[in-house]
Amino acid sequence: MIACDCPVCTSTDKKDKRLRSSIMIQSEKTTLVVDSGPDFRYQMLRANVKHLDAIVFTHSHKDHVAGLDDVRAFNFFQQQPMQVFASDATQEVIIREFPYAFYESKYPGLPEIKLNTIGIETFEVGDIQVTPIMVWHLKMPVLGFRFGRFTYITDASHIDDAELEKIKGSDVLVLNALRKEKHISHFSLGESIEVAKKLKxxxxxxxxxxxxxxxxxxxxxxxxxxxxxxxxxxxxKV
Incomplete structure (x- = not known):
């Protein structure tokens, strides 16, 4: 955290050096990223990502969408728009935050983005099948995603029983846990452990x-x- 001198923020352990939450999913033919937060550019550089087929968004908060402008590098090298998969509500924010990417007449070099609308139905990105899982971020609906035997959920404070059923049978679950104390819009450590145990x-x-x-x-x-x-x-590896 900026300007913080706490033991975590001053730790020399590299595992205490955390950027904003995002993951990259790869198959033999397809590479996608879930969320492009403010650290997107550095995350792509750090992981030496040379090709990206799509970005799939969980929701529209700044710490998950703010880095979208940097897809312009992939546009240049791949010579095609970036495929973006998001709900209608998230698309509204993306268009409002990056209006210049959607002008009919654009200045050369601006981001090229192709919006694809997703809901709760399974969809495909290349050869990767993606099953949305709707969770609650306080009162805001947020999408988690299941990719085969792997499930990724962030920014959840509650998951309805019907959506929990979609997670069952996963070999690996990634789940948010903000802190030990209870939080209004995120699972606490104890709550996340309880969910993981319930799902087995x-x-x-x-x-x-x-x-x-x-x-x-x-x-x-x-x-x-x-x-x-x-x-x-x-x-x-799953």
Whole structure:
């Protein structure tokens, strides 16, 4: 956190150095990213990503959409618009935040974006099948996604029973856990552990972690078997 001198923010452990939440999903033929937050440019550079087929959005908050402008580099090298998959509500915000990307007559070099509307029905990005899972971020609907045996959910404070059923059978679940104390719009650590245990997913990784949680190594040592903290650069093969 900017200007913070707490033990987490001054830690030398690289696992305590967390950028905004985002993941990259890859198959043999397709690469997509879930969310393009303010750190998108650096995340792509750090991971040496040379090709990106699509961005799939969970919701419209700034920490998940603010980096979308930087798709212009992929536009240049791939010579095609970036395929963006988002709900109607998220698309409204994207158009409002990046209006210049949708002008009929555009200045050369501006982002080229092709919007694709998604709801709760399964869709495909290349050879990757994506099943949306609707969760609640306080009163805001947010989309999580299941990719085969892997499920990713962020910014949730409640998940309806019908949507929990979509997660069951996953081998790996990534779930948000903001801090130990209860929060109005995010699962706390205890709440996330409860969800993971209820679903009986063999491996759960916790993400969207704030500095209020404590140091990675110290808190992870207290977690139940099969539940770990995610960290920047983590690679999961499913």
């Amino acid at each position: 997913v063999p491996q759960c990784y916790l993400t969207h972690i704030s500095h209020q949680m404590g140091k990675h190594a110290e808190v992870e040592a207290e977690l139940p078997n099969g539940i770990n903290f995610a960290y920047d650069g983590l690679v999961i």
